[in-house]
Amino acid sequence: MSLKHAILGYLTVQPLSGYDLKKVFDHALGYFWSATHSQIYRTLDRLVRDGEATQEVVIQRDRPNKKLYQPTEAGWDELRRWLAEPHGLPTLRHPLLVQLAFAELLDDDQVVALLEDYGARLAERIGRYRDPAHHQHIYLARTPRERFLWWSTLDNGIATLEAELCWVERTIDGFRALPEGHHHPLEADHDRD
Amino acid sequence: MSLKHAILGYLTVQPLSGYDLKKVFDHALGYFWSATHSQIYRTLDRLVRDGEATQEVVIQRDRPNKKLYQPTEAGWDELRRWLAEPHGLPTLRHPLLVQLAFAELLDDDQVVALLEDYGARLAERIGRYRDPAHHQHIYLARTPRERFLWWSTLDNGIATLEAELCWVERTIDGFRALPEGHHHPLEADHDRD
DNA sequence: CTGCCCATGTAAATGGTTACATGATTGA
DNA sequence: TCAATCATGTAACCATTTACATGGGCAG
Secondary structure, three states: HHHHHHHHHHHHHHOOOOHHHHHHHOOOOOOOOOHHHHHHHHHHHHHHHHOOOOEEEEOOOOOOOOOEEEEEEEHHHHHHHHHHOOOOOOOOOOHHHHHHOOOOHHOOOHHHHHHHHHHHHHHHHHHHHHHHHHHHHHOOOOOHHHOOOOHHHHHHHHHHHHHHHHHHHHHHHHHHOOOOOOOOOOOOOOOOO | OOHHHHHHHHHHHHEEOOOHHHHHHOOOOOOOOOOOEEEEEEHHHHHHHOOOOOEEEEOOOOOOOOOEEEHHHHHHHHHHHHHHOOOOOOOOOOHHHHHHHHHHOHHHHHHHHHHHHHHHHHHHHHHHHHHHHHHHHHHOOOHHOOOOOOOOHHHHHHHHHHHHHHHHHHHHHHHHHHOOOOOOOOOOOOOOO
16 A cells, blocks of 8 residues: 555655656665556556546657646645554565575575675665765755655665675574584485385 | 465475464564465465475364375475575565655654654564564474574564664654754645646 | 667556455363 | 364455557767
């Protein structure tokens, strides 16, 4: 349900097209919600159908026409309602941890490779979030209060990524320090009976 | 795709029924993957249909019969294949951060209430993860290596939750320290034209 | 003339949540 | 007699991903 609210939320900042929104999701909202363009276009249609946003076609020469969307009063109400009520912890879906949990089927090098690959992705993303070029959108905030809140969402992203990177390093070290058990990956003991 | 692999993975540890698996997801795999019983039953059916697991009916007196599942050789192969290849960072979907991002529509008390509620949920979950009663399943590991890996997945959960709790406190403090702007929540400026 | 940016969508499939549905046994 | 535990599932819906599909303008 919150994709709708994220879109509605950003439309209160500025009327935008689906194409624009996709860029906002890729650059600014990326660290707490992601969406594909097909999802965005369908959600915008639904908002208009439900009377929570209006659509305005903007004719352009030299480039394709676009449709700008804006929340209606009903849209603002719905958004305010959703924003004020508490929502649970994000549900986790963490493929790397599934891999680690069942890594008895892998040999030591494969386990280390998975962790190192994951660490590299984390480091790359932390680098991007720390890059001032990535902070531009924060200066579009309408008040110091909003600027603080936007910066906080980024801070959350950086803090959790760094905690994970730290965990990756700790885990690689601990794994290497395990008493050498000449580990042989488990095999299916097929047809034991 | 990884629900299938999480199930397959746990079935290599021990043949289990759908009902048992649900409990495993609730207690042991909970910090990196969640699933409802309806999802589990459907996935088990699919595994059998696809020849990746076998089903065995166990007749019980005094309680309902149950169906135990075990991976086939094809299941082991599929699992090994999936475990060895890298999967991207988990895609984030973080409702609280959406709320914070658009909190210009809320007043100060509402923002603090959201953060405090979130912090309380985090603290409660950290407490559960730290509780030794919650660690029982780790001792079922088949090797010291596996024990280390299972403990690491829990460690990941605790570390990221604590990073977030820390962030919550920092954010509440920073928010309260904002220069008092007599904040009035934004209103839709309807019918300006 | 190639490839990127602009700008829009649809279709099909997969994945996930919620609600509906049943029924025996055991312990308080 | 009430609630919990054991044990299974289906149906409807909602959310997400991936692939298909189009087409003009502009810069190198």
